[in-house]
Amino acid sequence: MEIPSGRWLPSYAWTRGSEAVNVRTTLAALSILTLLALPVRTTAQEPSQPFVSIALHDVVDTRAELDEDAITSDRLVALFEWLAGNGWTAISLDDIERARTGAKPLPPRAILITVDDGRQSLYARVYPLALAYRTPIVAAIVGSWMDTPANASVRYGERNLPRTGFISWAQAREMQASGLVEFASHSHALHDVVIANPQGNVLPAAQNLAFANGRYESPAAFRTRIDTDLVRSRERMREELGRAPRAIAWPYGRYNQDALDVATSRGFRFALTLSPAPADAAHPLDIGRFLPTGDPLLGITVANLRFEDPWPAARRVVEVDPARVFDGDAEASNARLGRVIERLVAIGATHVAIDAATLSADGRIDGTWFPTSLLPVRNDVLPRLAAQMRARAGVSVAVRLPHIAVLRTLGDEQRALALYADLARHVPFEAMLLEDVDALGESTASAQDDPADVRARRQASDSAGWRREDAFALQAFRIAERTRSGLELFWLAPSTHPLDRPSGLAELTLVPRGFDAAMLPATPRLDVPLSRRTGLWWTTDSRVDPAALVRAMRAFQVDGGTVFGWRPDDPLSDTPKAAIVAPAFSSRDAPLRRQGP
Structure with missing residues (x-):
C-alpha cells in the first residue's frame, strides 16, 4: 500500500483511527493507437539515459x-x-x-x-x-x-x-x-x-x-x-x-x-x-x-x-488563515476545521494555501502555527490542519511563510533557514508559496518544459546577481525540499507580471489581482501548456459579488486559463458563497473551450 504524490496518482494522506482516507484520481484515457515511442527531450536539461518505471x-x-x-x-x-x-x-x-x-x-x-x-x-x-x-x-x-x-x-x-x-x-x-x-x-x-x-x-x-x-x-x-x-x-x-x-x-x-x-x-x-x-x-x-x-x-x-501530459489539467487554489479556525477551545476549533474541510470539498479546490505564521503591524513574525524554538509558537496546529485537509478534503497543501518577514524578525540568515527546517520537519505539505522574489520572473518557462526540467533548472540556479532577499528565498525553499521530497515552488508574482510568462523556476506562477466587479480584469489568451503553469489569484472580501466572481472565472477559462483562486477564503461565513461559485470554480468541471480560431 503506497502514499504517492504528484500528477497521475491518487492523493493519499493519513489520519488516525476511523478518519477516512480521501482519494482523488485524475487520469486521461488515451487510445493505444495514438501512442508512439517514448518522447525525446530537447531542452537543455535533457537526461543522458532516460527510462520509465512502474510500481x-x-x-x-x-x-x-x-x-x-x-x-x-x-x-x-x-x-x-x-x-x-x-x-x-x-x-x-x-x-x-x-x-x-x-x-x-x-x-x-x-x-x-x-x-x-x-x-x-x-x-x-x-x-x-x-x-x-x-x-x-x-x-x-x-x-x-x-x-x-x-x-x-x-x-x-x-x-x-x-x-x-x-x-x-x-x-x-x-x-x-x-x-x-x-x-x-x-x-x-x-x-x-x-x-x-x-x-x-x-x-x-x-x-x-x-x-x-x-x-x-x-x-x-x-x-x-x-x-x-x-x-x-x-x-x-x-x-x-x-x-x-x-x-x-x-x-x-x-x-x-x-x-x-x-x-x-x-x-x-x-x-x-x-x-x-x-x-x-x-x-x-x-x-x-x-x-x-x-x-x-x-x-x-x-x-x-x-508521461505525455505532465501538468495538471486544472488547479484551484484558495488561502485559509489558521486564526479563523483555531482558538483556545479545542472542541469549537475541531468543529470549525470540519466546516473548512467540507467547504474545500464543496467548492472543488485542488490546493489550499495555509499561513504558517502571524504577522505584526510592522511586518514581523509574532507567532507561528508550528513547533519551533526560534519564535513564539501561537499554537501547534498547522501539522494537524495540513494533515486533515490532505486526508479528508483530498487537497494538496501549500504553506506560506513570508521570507522577508522572517529575515526582518530573526536577522541572522542561518537562524532564519533553521525556521524553515522546523516548518518542513513538522508540517506535511506539497508546495511552498514564495512572494516578493522578483528574480523568479527573470527565467521564463518553455512550452516544452516538464516538471523534471523545472527542478533541474532550479537546482542549477546559483542565484548569482540576485538581491539578498531573493537568494535567501530560494535557499529557504531548498531547505524545506530536503525534508519534503518532490516539493513544488509556487511563485506569487507582482500584480503587473504578464500572465503569459510563467517563471521557468516555479511549477506554478500566481498573479495577484484585486477584484473590482465593475471592471473585470482583462487577460491575454493563454496557450496550453503554459496556461497550466500560470493563473490568477484574486483578493476578495465580503463585498465581492459572487456572481461577478463567477463571470471573471468563466472569462478567464474562455481565454485559456486553467489555474485560479482567491485569498482569503472564509469558510465560516461562506465567503464567497460556495453554492454560487462552485460550478465555475470546481476542478471537477472541464475548462471551457474557446469557440472559433
Missing part, C-alpha cells in the same frame, strides 16, 4: 478482489504482451548501472518493472510472466513482514492480512536463483506510520519526526531510527538471500534527505520513489515510478508510462 503491488484474478493498488491478472498479461510487441525493453538495475557509467546505453524504450510489498501474487502471477517473457523484475520486500510467523498476520495499511498472503524466504530464493528477480529493501519496519503531532495525526515513518510522550523526536534520533532499520533490513536479506540489497524502495514513496543520506552511507546505490516522472540512469538515487491504481485499462497505463 506494481498485488495482482488478483477478479475485480472483486481488488484493493486500491492491485490490478487484475488479465491486465498485467496485456501489459507484458503490449511491451513485448511494441519494441519496449525491460531493464535491470545492472542495465541502469552500465548506462550510468557509460559502459552501455539504455535502449530507446526502456522500462524498469518493479513490484512492492512481496504479496503472494509476486510469486504466483508476476514471476511466471517474468519467466515466460524473460523479463527482469525488481521486487521490494519488507523485512518484518517476511519474518512474521506463518500462523500470524501482517498489518497492511488499515487491514490485518494472513502471513500466507505474502511470499516466503524460500520463494524469494527461488525467484532470485532464476537470475530475473532482484530483491530490494522496502525497509525492515518503516512501512508504517508514526504519530506526528499532539493531535494524533499519523504520517509515513521514513519522512516524519515522531511525537511521543509530549515531545517531538529530534533530527538526530530520526536518523538513528532510520539507520537502525536499514541496517537490520540489509542484515536479514544478506542472511536469507546471500546478498545485501543495493536498492531501497521508500515505503509510501516518502523520504527526506536525512533518510537518503543514511541509506547511501549504508551501501544503497539505487532509490525508488513514487514521483510520477521519467527516471534517468544518471540519477539512480531518484528513480520515479508510475503507480497504477484502480485497475486501469491498458491504454491508460501506457499513456501514463509515457
Whole structure:
C-alpha cells in the first residue's frame, strides 16, 4: 500500500483511527493507437539515459478482489504482451548501472518493472510472466513482514492480512536463483506510520519526526531510527538471500534527505520513489515510478508510462488563515476545521494555501502555527490542519511563510533557514508559496518544459546577481525540499507580471489581482501548456459579488486559463458563497473551450 504524490496518482494522506482516507484520481484515457515511442527531450536539461518505471503491488484474478493498488491478472498479461510487441525493453538495475557509467546505453524504450510489498501474487502471477517473457523484475520486500510467523498476520495499511498472503524466504530464493528477480529493501519496519503531532495525526515513518510522550523526536534520533532499520533490513536479506540489497524502495514513496543520506552511507546505490516522472540512469538515487491504481485499462497505463501530459489539467487554489479556525477551545476549533474541510470539498479546490505564521503591524513574525524554538509558537496546529485537509478534503497543501518577514524578525540568515527546517520537519505539505522574489520572473518557462526540467533548472540556479532577499528565498525553499521530497515552488508574482510568462523556476506562477466587479480584469489568451503553469489569484472580501466572481472565472477559462483562486477564503461565513461559485470554480468541471480560431 503506497502514499504517492504528484500528477497521475491518487492523493493519499493519513489520519488516525476511523478518519477516512480521501482519494482523488485524475487520469486521461488515451487510445493505444495514438501512442508512439517514448518522447525525446530537447531542452537543455535533457537526461543522458532516460527510462520509465512502474510500481506494481498485488495482482488478483477478479475485480472483486481488488484493493486500491492491485490490478487484475488479465491486465498485467496485456501489459507484458503490449511491451513485448511494441519494441519496449525491460531493464535491470545492472542495465541502469552500465548506462550510468557509460559502459552501455539504455535502449530507446526502456522500462524498469518493479513490484512492492512481496504479496503472494509476486510469486504466483508476476514471476511466471517474468519467466515466460524473460523479463527482469525488481521486487521490494519488507523485512518484518517476511519474518512474521506463518500462523500470524501482517498489518497492511488499515487491514490485518494472513502471513500466507505474502511470499516466503524460500520463494524469494527461488525467484532470485532464476537470475530475473532482484530483491530490494522496502525497509525492515518503516512501512508504517508514526504519530506526528499532539493531535494524533499519523504520517509515513521514513519522512516524519515522531511525537511521543509530549515531545517531538529530534533530527538526530530520526536518523538513528532510520539507520537502525536499514541496517537490520540489509542484515536479514544478506542472511536469507546471500546478498545485501543495493536498492531501497521508500515505503509510501516518502523520504527526506536525512533518510537518503543514511541509506547511501549504508551501501544503497539505487532509490525508488513514487514521483510520477521519467527516471534517468544518471540519477539512480531518484528513480520515479508510475503507480497504477484502480485497475486501469491498458491504454491508460501506457499513456501514463509515457508521461505525455505532465501538468495538471486544472488547479484551484484558495488561502485559509489558521486564526479563523483555531482558538483556545479545542472542541469549537475541531468543529470549525470540519466546516473548512467540507467547504474545500464543496467548492472543488485542488490546493489550499495555509499561513504558517502571524504577522505584526510592522511586518514581523509574532507567532507561528508550528513547533519551533526560534519564535513564539501561537499554537501547534498547522501539522494537524495540513494533515486533515490532505486526508479528508483530498487537497494538496501549500504553506506560506513570508521570507522577508522572517529575515526582518530573526536577522541572522542561518537562524532564519533553521525556521524553515522546523516548518518542513513538522508540517506535511506539497508546495511552498514564495512572494516578493522578483528574480523568479527573470527565467521564463518553455512550452516544452516538464516538471523534471523545472527542478533541474532550479537546482542549477546559483542565484548569482540576485538581491539578498531573493537568494535567501530560494535557499529557504531548498531547505524545506530536503525534508519534503518532490516539493513544488509556487511563485506569487507582482500584480503587473504578464500572465503569459510563467517563471521557468516555479511549477506554478500566481498573479495577484484585486477584484473590482465593475471592471473585470482583462487577460491575454493563454496557450496550453503554459496556461497550466500560470493563473490568477484574486483578493476578495465580503463585498465581492459572487456572481461577478463567477463571470471573471468563466472569462478567464474562455481565454485559456486553467489555474485560479482567491485569498482569503472564509469558510465560516461562506465567503464567497460556495453554492454560487462552485460550478465555475470546481476542478471537477472541464475548462471551457474557446469557440472559433
